[in-house]
Amino acid sequence: MESKSCNNFISYVGFEEHEMQNLGSSRRNSINENSIKLLPGEAVVAKGQNVLMFEPVSESKQGISGVLSITNFKLTFVTADDNGDDIYQQNNLYGYTDTCLSNIDTIYLLMGDKKRKLVPGAVVPSKVKGIFIICKNLRTWSFSFKFSPIGDGKNVLNALLHHAFPTKHHLLFAYEYKEPYYSSVDKEVQLFRNITDWQNELDRTYSRGIHLKNGWRLSTANVEFQICPSLSEYIIVPASVTDSQLFKVAQHFQGSRPPVWSWSNEQGAALVKMSELCPSITERTQENIMLENIRKNHPRKIQPVIIELNKDISIKAVASSFSKFVHLCSPESVRQFLMQENNFYSLLESTKWLKYVSYCLQKAVEASEQLNNGVPVILQEGAGRDVCCIISSLVQLLSDPYFRTITGFQSLLQKEWVAAGHPFCDRLGHLKNDGSKKSPLFLLYLDCVWQLCQQFPAEFEFTETYLTTLWDTAHISIFETFIFNCERDRIKAATDPNTRLVLRSVWDWREQFNEQDILLFHNPLFNHPGSSSPSYAKGKSAFLKPLYKISCLEIWSQCYFRWIPHLVINNGGHNQIEMYARLLQNDVAQLQMDINGGGGISSSPIDKMSTYLLQMNINSFYPFSNKKSGNTVSTPIINTSFIMSESMIDAESLLTAPD
């Protein structure tokens, strides 16, 4: 297999084969220059010729030669035998050998065996041998400028450092993108930007509990962000609290954020997010007034419980955990990969990533149990914009089946993250900052949701492919959804005559993908509520109770390992289950069509599968895998050149050696 693979790599050029390299390159250049695909408003800012790109997690001995360009939107590598069809999931905005600049996390300068991390504004040496890039979606890139014209490396690197870490928000590509936009977002997705969405949500939750007096009301006190800049313009507050009271109360809380309603269950128990009191304020009167109002407005006047979310978790702790975790997911070389194999489990433990996943799920279960007993729950944390968002949306996923549909999930993200003012711009690190604000809380949330999908495979309408794509999408600086810190900033940018930002929603998936790829977001195992399937039999409560102990959690390999070629399982992986279910559905749809004479009438997205051409022989990272990888990555390194750890030949086994 190994020998075969080498023959397949016609364009693979060894470092030693210098002459051959030059022969082919001029031809490639001419092809390449024409084939950089640019979006309207996109412009090339730097270019490196004859750049070698290495296979991720390889020995960096052989690379593909091509042109590495930096635009104001992306990093793009174009090679002669590059064809855009190399990947299953195709993005309309960028290709397989491209990455959005906002996705770039860290850039390392390669110097022989060492590497040096470069921060924006760092002085770039005149001779750049190679660079190694780690992306926020864990993809890695490794380039060598060994054969490039002098200066190309430096130019590319300078452009990269400058454009990947903009200093001002209006330098993000969203402001440059000139493509006209006609929204085709599903109308069912509530953006929680206007008053009706809020009113509907309040009505929806209260219509389920039939005889309940609604203890909450929609307030317009924050219109034009008069109370709080980071909350939405419409907030839902205890019915007994007047708007003028709100103004007063808000000042006592961090970020001027008064406690606001998130959701209520059938029993009228509300889920509330609350920030902590400002450090300067010592008396708790205002807090107590709000607590009393929340109690009073409960149908049975039950005292709310406060779940504090600032004890065992912090933005910083999550960030540092993830930075360790990244190393396990994005090894820079085979050597590092194999070293990690030796003690992967203890390395994993030391990152504490699963510990935080476990923490969030545990808190969500605690809160859900309280609510289920009719007790109102108040989530409290610093400014109530981070861990609060994770827990409150998890609670709603556990308790409210509506949010487990795709439109419901998107509405939930709008309500609990976007409108609630989770500082996406800071946390995702879209702008150059000192790094203290950057923290992948959103990924932590997606990981928690993924764990739920694993434990309840038929309860969610979306697939893990959807969740992974969502994390990728969070780093495309074209969509408004994840680039702002709060609604006020968003509205400002959209109305400012100087910028006039077009608000493109991430939920407009057609901007990125074709129908076939969007269909992969639909979980074929999903039991539509109301369907006759047995698990939706009457009397079944909607409350999911996941296991949250670390020993019960799994690693989200699709999201974290998909860029490591050695981990591709050909014809294997969990998505085989999905494929199998789709096959069955295809058969059924086909039969139905046959019977109905071609007029299968159903609006369910799954029925569209009848037109869906199933990809057979998919590998474990489908649809993110490179189509070629199945052939080119031969018997994985771990299996052929197996580096046995020294620790395996331990004293113990030598003692008992002659067996």
Added chain:
Amino acid sequence: MEKRGSAELLNVEQSNSKNASSDSLNSDSKSSSLNSKIGQESESWEKASRSKSFSTSSTSTDNNIISALETNKENQGKEDLNLTGNETGPPLLNGERVQGVARDVTYLCPYSGPARGVLSVTNYKLHFRSIDRETPYVVDMPLGVVSRIEKVGGALSRGENSYGIEIFCKDMRNLRFAHKQENHSRRNVFEKLQQYSFPLSHNMLLFAYEYSETFPDNGWNVYEPIAELKRMGINNDMWKISKINDLYSICDSYPGVWAVPTAATDEDLQSSAAFRSRGRLPVLSWIHPESQATITRCAQPLVGVGGKRSREDERYIQLIMDANAQSHKLIIMDARPMANAVANKAKGGGYESEDAYQNSEVVFLDIHNIHVMRESLRKLKELCFPTIDETRWLSGLESTMWLKHIKCILTGAVKIVAKVETHKTSVLVHCSDGWDRTAQLTALAMLLLDPYYRTIKGFEVLIEKEWLSFGHKFQQRIGHGDEHHSDADRSPVFVQFIDCVWQVSQQFPNAFQFNEHFLTTILDHLYSCRFGTFLCSSERERVQERLKERTVSLWSYINNQIPFYQNPLYWDGPNHQLVLIPIASMRYIKPWKSFYCRWNPSMRQQDPVYQRTRELLVQKEQLKKKAEECRREQASRTNRTLNSSAPPRLHSPVHS
């Protein structure tokens, strides 16, 4: 039975979910077939109590269906068979008798606290049934799983529940019972437990010899050596069937029927056997249907310190190489770490020198010996039972080395597959004696290479062939009925193999006809001594013991209820994969929690894979039903049109 099939599964599922919380048949979710023999399931009390605290999710009952069904079925049968059982006594198998009963015993459950009840001992199992709880708490365990029994506390011990019996088991759990501190209340059951857990140490027969039950299909006929060789196309030009060992005279731990190179004479075989440890010469395990590359197995050569050679053995190996026209090489996979292979020279063993065996290449696979594996599993048990320390679960797992050993074995198997499949080169596998690591490697490699072994019957054949007939010493490794719990010959080699199979099934969820429950059932009966399958250590011993006549085969039992063991995701249609290459990376190798941690109720509420499988089965059945309806509708329509347009015909034209 087969006809009942999955339609019935569906019905049960529906009825189950209707009364999810009050389901008294709510059986052990790991559906251990051992436990499911009785009406009340062992952990049912816990289940019931947990479901009171919150309503169960859609799927939490799903994985109980299989065992619920089994329970139903077995109970139906029992009505006629169970003559001795009464209201409170344990349900009994045919040939099972109650030997001792202790009342007023407290079972100290590590999860739900003490439960007071009656402890019975039969010649097959231990049975405890609580009397102080609304839903009785039941422990039901074959005595075959007992490793050792100890008395805890004496007549003068103080404190509650300080006097009693502790039972250490081979299947990752321990049980503790507390007795009243008077009249030697534990003496009788303790003695009976000793006797019937370790019948061989008390000059008694294993239960398998007393158990009788007839099944429609006799599992002893599942494996016919000649038929299996014929399936692989033997005899052919290069390989022949040899019955030279018919009386087990050349090698007493080998089967009576071998496949060897056609060119090899009986003298060749005899002299090769003379140069191999315990006479275990290279014979065929598997042959590639297209390339004719083979997997052969043997024991180490008797090289010794002096570096002895055997021209005959070298010539014989050359014949194996020559039998494969596609390659001029032979890879010798020595399962051991090189250090161990070298150390074996001191005891007269060793490994092939590449100088002596021309065109051969020796590869060491670094798999450790049975003692290392035993120690590793002991540590794993310490980590998993009774409760898990969450703060150091991952690093604790690493320190047991268990997953590392699994990875090593998988890596070895993948290397064999790569040579045979990709390089079309024959591989000879051995370790020291060729009955532990060698069996793991050849069986796994065959499983990866040949889809037949991934079916239920094929897997049974694989175990019969590579493990049982080639003399894996089950008797010594498991220690059936033997009280010497610290015997150095005991080792979980077979458990480890099943774990590897499970790992592969995790990576290829639709490549196997069987499900996890099938693997668990095999492991349960590895210990139970209810069936004759895993008794004795070689084919010769089994023939001597007349096991086929005197005991029931596990495969009779399993093949009688195939639907329980079927993987609904199994895909053998077009494009199904012939060869599996699992990724032997630590990032994928996982602890088999639903086996090792199955006694811990908090670990087993949901098993995602199993659950998903159950869900799919239901969904598949629904879809199938739907499709069937469509087809029927179509058929009737076609019939109508045909009837109106054409003269009536005798047979319906649609059903094919």
